[in-house]
Amino acid sequence: MIEKHIPVLLNEVIETLEIxxxxxxxxxxxxxxxxxxxxxxxLDKGKLICFDKDIEAIKESNEKLAKINSNYILIKSDFRFVSEELNKIGVNKVxxxxxxxxxxxPQLDDAKRGFSYSQNxxxxxxxxxxxxxxxKDIINSYSEDQIARILYENADVKLAKLIAKAIVANRPINTSFELNELLKNILPAKVVREKNPSKAVFQALRIAVNDELNSLNDLLSQVAPLLNKNGKLAIITFHSKEDAIVKNYFQKLNYHDPKLNKLPVQVDKQWKQKIIFPQEEEAKENRRARSAKLRVITKLY
Ligand SMILES: C[S@@+](CC[C@H](N)C(=O)[O-])C[C@H]1O[C@@H](n2cnc3c(N)ncnc32)[C@H](O)[C@@H]1O
Structure with a gap:
């Protein structure tokens, strides 16, 4: 099924950014x-700087943004290089x-990108x-232990060890349907019935391929000093692993502000945080929104 990309929590993001x-x-x-x-x-005199590591996202979005105005810059890069990339274009506060x-x-729906378990x-x-x-490289060349760890650490996959063992014993596995079939054959029928196991397994693999959790940690280690007074950092997460990283980071900022030289004291006047969930209406209309959480932190000094 081809789904149109509907931006998640759009009104809430625009409202909280106070552009x-x-x-x-x-x-x-x-x-x-x-x-x-x-x-x-x-924006009139302002600037919008956009990152994506997917060249297709950059190309297609360029066409849309060019119709609005020219106050934007597109950067094809992982956001883990945010300081370096902003520095290159002379931006030091945001x-x-x-x-x-x-x-x-669009990434999920495009079969040739190989993200989806529902297309072969x-x-x-x-x-x-x-x-x-x-x-495919991970599935066919990583050790059983490495695969088990990826499944468990990235998406709390149940029976991760059993799955990793079966993957290694049944290599090569090259397609989504081969992997689906294997999971169906080796997991207890009750587990398969409760929740399609492919969902968590594919998510864990995707996180590993794109090094998503390390990228997020790298990003967060750089953004606080880049914010202006009253600057905002808004992050939408979709699963517990990435949400835990953002939540811990926001908490650490409150106790451990860079200005205070790593002293473990509460500095609640320096940062203000809030968390926003999608309205019922949005969750009904957009499947992706159901698991979304928007965490926003404002730098008050
Ligand atoms: C959920 S989509 C964003 C959708 C967008 N907000 C919209 O409404 O159209 C996430 C996008 O971020 C990109 N992305 C994910 N992690 C990234 C990273 N570490 N660095 C750069 N781009 C990343 C993906 O390629 C994808 O295009």
Whole structure:
């Protein structure tokens, strides 16, 4: 099924970013510019800088953004290089960062990108087509222990050890349907009936291929000093692993502000945080929104 990409929590993101027409905003996950278009419409002298490591996202979004105005810059890069990339274009302070994590609907729907367990495709799952590692490499060359760890640590996959063992014993496994079939054959019928096991297994592999959790940690280690006074960092997460990283980071900022030289004291006047969930209506209309959480932190000094 081809799904149109509907930006998640769009109104909430725009409202919380409190966009200033002359501000500098960074969309760290451009996708199909769902959020970026709305940000760009609100800028006159300001600038929008967009990151995506998927060249297709950059190309397609460029066409959309060019129709609005020219106050934007597109950067094809992993957001883990945010400081370095902003530095290259002479930007050292930002009024708002947005990250809408994970894969986009066009990536999931395009069979040749190999993300989906519901289409029969070669296992690939790379957001960045220049990435030398794909899902097939992991499945067919990693050790049983490495695969078990990927499944368990990235997506709490049940029976991760059993699955890893079966994967190694049944190599080569090259397509999504081969992997689905294997899972169905080796897992207890009750487990398969309760929840399609492919969902978590594919998610765990995708996170590993794109090094998603390390990228997020790298990003968070850089953004606080880049924010202006009243600058905002807004992050939409879709699963517990990435949400835990963001939540811990926000908590650490409150206790451990860079200005305070690593003293473990509460500094609640320095940062203000809030968490926003999709309205019932949005969750009904957009499947992707159901697991979304928007965490926003504002730098108050
Ligand atoms: C959920 S989509 C964003 C959708 C976008 N907000 C919209 O409404 O159109 C996530 C996008 O971020 C990109 N992405 C994910 N992780 C990234 C990373 N570490 N660095 C750069 N781009 C990343 C993906 O390639 C994908 O295009």
């Amino acid at each position: 200033k027409p002359d501000g500098i905003y960074v969309d760290l996950t451009l996708g199909r510019a769902g959020h970026s278009q709305e940000i760009l419409k609100r 009024d708002g960062f947005l990250a809408d994590l994970g894969v986009s609907s 495709t070669e296992l690939d799952m790379r957001m960045d087509l220049d990435n030398p590692l794909n899902a």
